[in-house]
Amino acid sequence: MGFKITDGVLMSYIQEEGMTSVVIPDGVKRIAFGAFVGCANITSVVMPDSVTSIGDIAFGDCIDLETITLSQNITEIPELLFEGCSGLKSVMIPERVTNIGNHAFDRCTSLTSVTIPESVRVIGNYVFIGCKSLKSVAIPRQLKGIGHGIFDYCDELKFVKYHDIMIPMDKIRPSERGKVFAMIATHDFTTKMKSDSRYTAISSIFKSHPEDAEIIAYIKKNFTKMFRYLIDENDIETIEAIIYSEKFLTKRNIDKMIDYAIEKERHEIYVMLLNYKAEKLGFKDIADQFKL
Known part of the structure; x- marks a missing residue:
């Protein structure tokens, strides 16, 4: 194969005609900056565990690369490692990796899933930007740093799992997603952000x-504003969870919420509130049961 290896460093790979699968020789310790960049016809790569580090953009613009087996002994996914690898479908990040560099999976448009191990502590800026087929990601609980715009333009990504919480990414402003992750990790609900992002995260x-x-x-302190937001959004699932937790609605506030549901023409929510009032709070008189 067309490997150029110097002192254990794979400096470059010269693509051979008709060769689509690459097995990097055992004994290679490092893959240099841009070693495979632009190797358009490669579909699979197997990396030996002798590799302990990889240079930036090593596989950049390998547009036909679909699968790669990474060394289990690397500790970092470097910047731009798979930038422009539009054919890459899935990646298993090794358990020793602690850092994922900026733009590591930039425009991997076929990528549908990524497994990020609990060892990862830092995820850089724009790591998954433009991964428009990405559907699911679980973020490690012990994450200490998360960059800007990591899921920008991930059109199919509806939820991200973090601290066992399913976060609806399509309902949180892209500019505030990092703040939401930080808020969940620290339980600091005073973090400044727009109310729609905040209430979605709190929910x-x-x-x-x-x-x-x-x-x-927090919900008790901000109940009126938050519950009205949920009514505005017609968020039946969250409203149902709040109602039947029996922790927030009282004789003092339920009529205001019923009136607001009527005003916003949220009939299903209105009925749920009315039923809760009947079952848990009681009515003053029979006419109150049919309040419109």
Whole structure:
């Protein structure tokens, strides 16, 4: 094969005609910057565990690359490693990796899933930008740093799992996703962000951890604004969870929420509130049951 190897460093690969599968020789310790860049016809790569480091953009613009087996002994996914690898479908990141560099999977448009191990502590900027087929990602609990715009233009990505919380990415402003991850990790609900992103995140946390004392206290303190937002969004699932937790609605606030549901023409929510009032809070008189 067309490998140029110097002192254990794979400096470059010269693509051979008709060769689509590449097995990097055992004994290679490092893959240099841009070693495979632009090798358009390669479809698969197998990397030996002797490799301990990879240079930036090593596989950049390998547009036909579909699968790669990474060394289990690397500790970093470098910047731009798979930038422009539009054929790459899935990647298993090794358990020793602690850092994923900026733009590592930039425009991997066929990538549908990525497994990020719990060892990862830092995810750089724009790591998955333009991965328009990406459908699912689970982020490690012990993450210490997360960059800007990591999921920008990921059109198919609806949810990201973090701390066992399913975060609806399509409902959170791209510019505030990093803040949401930080808020979940630190439980600092004072983080400044737009109310729609905040209430979406709070709702997600509550549905996953309904007995969390801090989240309950936050919802109680901000109940009117948050519940009205949920009515505006017609978020039946979250409203149902809040109602039947029996922690927030009282005789003092339920009529205001019923009136707001009527005003916004949210009939299903109105009925849910009315039923809860009848079952848990009681009515003052029979006419109150049919309040319109």
